[in-house]
Each structure stands twice: as C-alpha cells, then as structure tokens.
C-alpha cells in the first residue's frame with residue numbers, strides 16, 4: 001500500500017466468471033479459506049426480512065453462499081465493522097474483509113487514528129458502480145435489487161446516491177487485493193494485488209499474474225476522469241449556492257440535531273466527542289446570557305457549530321462515503337457538502353484520505369517552510 | 380462624528396503564555412496605544428487553540444479572532460506553532476469553501492520582545508475588522 005503503487009503499472013490475475021461475478025468472488029473466498037490464507041470472511045449478508053444488508057463475520061464456509069460481496073446499499077460503513085472487530089487488537093484470526101473502495105479508504109484513515117489493527121486483516125475491494133440510497137432497499141427491496149444488478153452491468157449511475165454519482169475514486173485500489181470488473185470481456189475479471197500481503201495470497205492460491213490489465217487501467221482512468229469532471233461541476237454549483245452564512249444556515253436550518261450523521265460517520269470515532277461532552281451542556285444562566293446578548297437564542301443551539309466543527313475535526317479524513325447523507329432523516333445533503341469541503345481541505349496538503357497507509361494525517365505532521373501565506377504580514 | 384458612532388469591534392485574541400502574552404504585556408508596560416477592541420485569552424501554547432474555539436467565537440458574534448504565538452522555531456514546546464499553522468490554514472479553508480469571511484481570522488507571531496509589533500497587529504487588525512463591519516452572525520438566531 002504505497003503511493004507509488006497507485007501510479008506504477010499494476011499487474012493482476014485474470015479469472016473466469018462461471019455463473020456470475022458475485023459467485024466467482026465467493027468461490028475465490030472459499031478457496032482462500034480452504035487454503036488457509038484466511039480463517040474468516042467479513043462480508044455483507046442480506047437480512048432475513050430481505051430489506052437490508054449487514055456485515056457478518058463468517059467462519060462457516062457454507063454460509064458464504066448467502067453473501068453479497070457488493071450489495072446495492074451500504075448499511076454499516078465497513079470501516080466501522082473492521083474497527084469494532086480489531087480495535088482491541090487481533091492476534092489470532094486472519095480475516096478477509098470484503099468492502100467497497102470508500103470503506104477501505106475509511107479503514108485506512110481509522111488505522112492512522114489507531115482505531116484498527118490491520119495486521120491480520122486482508123482488505124479486498126472491487127470496482128464500485130455506486131451505492132443506492134439506503135431507504136430504497138427498505139421501501140422496494142426487489143426493485144432495488146434488480147436496478148442495482150442492471151447498474152453493475154451498464155455502469156449507469158443515475159439510480160445511485162448523489163455523492164456516488166460524483167465519486168472519482170470508485171476503483172481506487174487502497175487495500176490488499178482489488179477485484180476489477182471494468183474493461184473486461186464480461187466472461188472474466190481481474191484480481192489485482194496492492195501489497196505484499198495481497199501478492200502472497202495470489203501466490204498461495206496459485207493465481208499467476210499477467211501483464212494484461214491495461215484494459216482495466218484504461219477504463220478506470222476514463223471513468224474517474226469523467227466522474228471528476230462532474231464532481232468539480234457539482235461542487236462548484238454547491239459552493240455558489242452556499243456562498244455566505246445566510247445560505248449556509250438555510251441549508252442546515254432543517255437539521256433536527258439528531259447527530260445521526262456523526263454517529264454513522266466512520267471517521268468520527270472519538271471516544272468522547274466534543275459535541276457529547278459537558279462543554280455543550282450549558283446552564284440556564286448561560287442560555288439566558290446568550291439570549292440577552294443577541295435578543296434571543298435558538299433551542300437547541302449550536303447546529304452550525306456542530307456541522308462546521310465536524311468539518312474542522314474530520315474533513316481531512318472524509319472519504320465521501322455518503323453514510324451521513326443516507327442517515328439524515330431530513331434529507332440534508334450532508335455528504336455532498338462535506339465532500340466539497342473535504343476536497344478543498346485535503347488539497348491544501350496534497351492529501352487524499354485513505355489513499356495510502358504511509359501518508360501521515362496532515363494535522364499530525366508539518367514542514368518548516370510552508371503555508372507562509374497564512375501568517376500575518378504585519379511588522 | 381461622535382465618539383460613540385465609531386464601531387469598536389470585539390476581537391478575541393489568543394496569546395501564548397511564553398511569547399505573545401509577554402509581548403502584549405510589554406506593549407502595556409511600555410504604554411503603547413492600541414484599541415480596546417482586544418479581549419485577551421492566555422493559553423499555554425498557540426497549538427492549544429482548537430479550531431473549534433475559534434469557530435465558536437466567530438459564531439457567537441466576535442467580529443474577529445486573532446491567534447498569536449511564538450515565532451516559528453521559538454515555540455516553548457518546540458513545534459507547537461507549526462501545528463497551529465496547519466490547523467489555521469485548514470480552518471480558513473473551511474471558511475472559504477463555505478463563503479464565510481475568513482478575513483476575520485488572523486494568525487500572527489509575536490515574541491516577548493515585540494511589544495511594538497503586538498500593538499501594531501492589534502491596531503491594524505482592528506482597522507481591518509472595522510472595514511468589514513459587524514460580524515453578521517451576531518444577528519442570526521438560527522445558528
């Protein structure tokens with residue numbers, strides 16, 4: 001997982017698709033368990049009611065038959081799942097975690113924040129056509145399954161969440177192994193190693209690397225360039241739409257302070273968040289004082305402080321996964337706003353959240369000679 | 380113009396204990412003139428200032444927020460102010476990306492010997508904030 005691996009020519013193995021891509025991935029995972037390259041698989045399963053998915057840690061190989069390596073919706077962000085299993089360390093069990101690229105990138109950010117232990121984790125991602133709104137699955141499960149299935153073939157993203165329609169990193173390889181479905185003849189798929197761990201696994205499974213993943217590279221580049229253009233357009237529209245404090249307040253004025261967006265965010269992992277602390281529990285005297293200063297005060301207060309505070313604290317690690325927007329009961333475009341701000345703050349430090357494990361978090365490092373433009377010009 | 384008509388901004392100023400606070404003190408003991416707009420808060424190091432505190436001051440209606448610290452290389456904790464600078468740049472970027480007035484935020488290095496500079500920074504920043512006028516968050520209820 002290094003920066004150079006991203007740009008240098010990648011190699012991969014080519015595997016045939018027998019019945020469907022999902023089945024082929026499951027075969028590969030079973031093969032991995034058989035060859036003891038991992039002991040368990042963390043992968044989404046459809047819940048019995050059929051209207052949602054959930055990550056499940058599978059030890060019993062036969063249960064893999066019911067798994068969905070790439071489900072239409074994202075319930076718990078995968079990084080949260082990996083973190084909850086490994087936060088206290090993981091010495092004994094080698095786990096293959098099968099997730100979307102944005103979930104892997106969030107996992108890498110959480111690792112930098114000491115919230116995971118990746119030593120025995122194998123991160124497996126795949127080309128992501130986008131994720132559908134979480135409620136689509138609840139409201140119309142079968143229709144959603146069909147639409148998503150079609151989208152994995154056509155790569156038409158119109159049914160996907162807005163933040164997925166502007167995702168230029170849907171094939172970003174940041175984990176140990178990546179499954180490439182773009183640029184293939186539909187009868188085969190690529191499996192691309194991105195770390196020594198990943199390479200070792202392919203070796204153990206006797207999957208030889210070929211040089212011929214050019215078609216994947218080409219298609220991925222095309223796709224991400226197209227998406228990046230759209231992303232910039234959407235972000236600049238949004239930026240114009242906000243443009244000042246009044247409009248910003250208008251957007252967040254519907255917020256009911258449920259803090260769902262924070263609870264589901266994979267990056268918001270602090271044990272005690274400022275916004276849960278006593279610092280935001282004010283006495284009635286303080287409320288009255290603030291009401292006196294301004295003439296009146298909204299109850300509950302500090303909505304903007306919450307959203308902007310979160311931007312200050314986590315936008316450098318935001319992976320635009322869209323979980324916050326999925327979870328917002330008021331349909332506030334939280335992820336679109338956060339992704340816009342995040343792109344700008346990350347660009348400051350030439351940082352891309354989750355791109356690689358070795359890149360330090362921007363606020364945990366510095367250069368002596370940089371950023372002089374922000375220092376005062378006086379005296 | 381009557382004296383009362385001149386807008387006297389409220390500026391929250393963080394001063395690090397080891398340099399800038401001493402600098403401000405020196406400005407005082409040297410009887411240098413600077414506007415009464417400054418509300419000083421002493422912190423142990425400029426890196427103690429969580430961007431959230433600056434944001435909170437801004438949203439609560441302070442017209443400007445000034446963060447001061449030792450010159451680069453002189454931080455009492457060796458590298459605190461390098462981190463301050465990174466956070467400050469990030470904070471300003473968040474403001475800019477949302478169209479908020481990041482000119483109301485300023486970062487300045489003031490040593491213990493720079494009473495003059497402190498008075499100058501305080502005067503010039505106050506002037507700048509006067510030009511910007513009142514912080515509009517002061518009149519917003521639905522923050």
Ligand code: SF4
Nearest residue numbers: 265318320321322324
């Ligand atoms: S802020 Fe939203 S889009 Fe960004 S990482 Fe958190 S949940 Fe995902």
Ligand code: SF4
Nearest residue numbers: 255256258259261328
């Ligand atoms: S989930 Fe939506 S309503 Fe709830 S706090 Fe976040 S933005 Fe506000």
Ligand code: FES
Nearest residue numbers: 395424448449454
């Ligand atoms: S002690 Fe002055 S900036 Fe750190």
